[in-house]
Amino acid sequence: MTVVGTGTGAPPPGDVLAGAELVVGGRRHLDAVRPLLPETAELVVLGALAPALDTVAEYVGKGRPVLVLASGDPGFFGIVRVLSERFGAAALDVRAGVSSVAAAFARTGLTWDDAVVVSAHGRELRTAVHVCRAYPKTAVLTGPGAGPAELGAALARASADRVLVVASALGDPAHERVERVTPAQAAARDWGSAVSVVLCLDESRTARGGARTVAGAAPGPAGWALAESAFAHRDSMITKFEVRALALARLGPRPGDLVWDVGAGSGSVAVECARLGAAVSAVEKTPDGVGRIRTNAAQHGVDVHVVHGAAPHALAGLDDPDAVFVGGGGRELPGIVDACARRARRSVVVAMAALDRVPAARAALIGAGLDCDGVLLQSSRLVPLPGDVTRPAATNPVFLLWGTRPAARTEGVAL
Numbered sequence: 504m505t506v507v508g509t510g511t512g513a514p515p516p517g518d519v520l521a522g523a524e525l526v527v528g529g530r531r532h533l534d535a536v537r538p539l540l541p542e543t544a545e546l547v548v549l550g551a552l553a554p555a556l557d558t559v560a561e562y563v564g565k566g567r568p569v570l571v572l573a574s575g576d577p578g579f580f581g582i583v584r585v586l587s588e589r590f591g592a593a594a595l596d597v598r599a600g601v602s603s604v605a606a607a608f609a610r611t612g613l614t615w616d617d618a619v620v621v622s623a624h625g626r627e628l629r630t631a632v633h634v635c636r637a638y639p640k641t642a643v644l645t646g647p648g649a650g651p652a653e654l655g656a657a658l659a660r661a662s663a664d665r666v667l668v669v670a671s672a673l674g675d676p677a678h679e680r681v682e683r684v685t686p687a688q689a690a691a692r693d694w695g696s697a698v699s700v701v702l703c704l705d706e707s708r709t710a711r712g713g714a715r716t717v718a719g720a721a722p723g724p725a726g727w728a729l730a731e732s733a734f735a736h737r738d739s740m741i742t743k744f745e746v747r748a749l750a751l752a753r754l755g756p757r758p759g760d761l762v763w764d765v766g767a768g769s770g771s772v773a774v775e776c777a778r779l780g781a782a783v784s785a786v787e788k789t790p791d792g793v794g795r796i797r798t799n800a801a802q803h804g805v806d807v808h809v810v811h812g813a814a815p816h817a818l819a820g821l822d823d824p825d826a827v828f829v830g831g832g833g834r835e836l837p838g839i840v841d842a843c844a845r846r847a848r849r850s851v852v853v854a855m856a857a858l859d860r861v862p863a864a865r866a867a868l869i870g871a872g873l874d875c876d877g878v879l880l881q882s883s884r885l886v887p888l889p890g891d892v893t894r895p896a897a898t899n900p901v902f903l904l905w906g907t908r909p910a911a912r913t914e915g916v917a918l
Contacts, residue, residue: 504559504569506586508577508600509535509674516598519570525562527555528572536572556589563590574699576602580622580644603699604642607670610681611702613709616718618642618702619758623649629822630759632657635665636782636806637758638720639708643701651701655689658703660820661784661808663687668702669694705806720758724778727751729771734799736769737791742830742854745882746901747772750828750852753905756781760825765814765843770796770807772828777805784821788813815842829853837863844871844906852905861902873906 608615624646728748758780764773767785883895
């Protein structure tokens with residue numbers, strides 16, 4: 504079986520076409536090669552995959568030559584995965600073309616060894632949206648219901664400063680288009696079905712960095728639970744690093760996730776989640792707190808969507824999160840926790856200094872269907888004393904509760 508990526512307009516080799524008895528591909532691929540095929544060749548238009556694979560199996564079982572046509576590089580988010588799982592990699596002769604991602608970056612004059620590539624074709628768009636928010640250079644492979652308009656509409660709500668490069672009909676001299684638009688402009692248009700790939704750029708961050716050794720996004724942080732001195736904060740009003748360490752472990756921020764930091768204060772949790780590859784929305788009701796969050800995000804080179812407002816009302820316009828951190832809180836804390844817990848897909852972590860708030864917060868987590876656990880964190884830090892000695896100094900105790908949605912325990916993310 505020969506699998507040919509047609510690249511950006513390059514036709515399959517003549518010898519492969521001449522010997523094919525079964526040719527499988529999309530309608531436009533078949534139309535392009537039909538005049539070059541033997542009259543006796545059977546053609547199968549790829550729609551439902553299972554019947555096409557059954558037909559391929561019949562030919563392969565009889566030792567008859569099969570040609571599968573695909574776009575670009577069929578081993579890159581392509582049909583090679585399905586074929587190798589069904590027939591084994593040894594049965595495939597793969598001849599890769601230029602992928603749409605490589606072609607789109609070439610058209611824009613940009614390198615892409617530092618880009619993150621995410622597929623929205625046949626997958627939830629939300630993952631692609633969150634990756635676009637978290638990383639400065641992303642390529643999105645589009646699909647029905649997950650094209651430039653839908654991507655632009657989602658980004659316009661939280662990352663309106665992004666630039667979208669929409670590449671359509673790559674390799675077709677008569678119809679190829681590469682256009683730069685804002686998310687709002689992308690959302691307002693009907694792009695048709697010829698879109699090949701969408702590049703999402705945060706141009707304030709794409710110029711950073713030098714020569715690369717490992718492709719893809721920049722390596723994640725070597726450590727987390729940073730010292731309080733790594734953040735601008737007011738009068739030590741910041742989640743201490745011991746608390747942050749456990750909170751991050753229970754939140755589990757990762758690429759493709761959306762995390763809310765509610766009552767964000769200095770935004771230390773928000774920034775740490777963003778450093779680990781998640782998209783983050785930080786909700787803070789004080790104007791000076793909003794400014795500190797933006798300062799801390801810029802200092803650490805991450806993008807945090809800052810919402811100035813008080814929860815739970817300020818949460819109404821946000822996309823549903825995978826995980827939520829709730830800090831501080833007064834009498835309104837149970838209502839905030841309830842609102843967060845009912846929308847969180849995976850987990851909610853709540854940090855409290857007051858013992859009196861714990862029962863109501865726990866009841867809110869359980870009432871929203873989450874399994875609840877928690878701990879009282881008490882730590883002592885080493886401080887120097889005269890005479891070159893040290894002593895332990897106790898920090899204020901903090902209650903940390905977390906609720907986990909049972910169905911979310913085994914969920915993964917596919918980029």
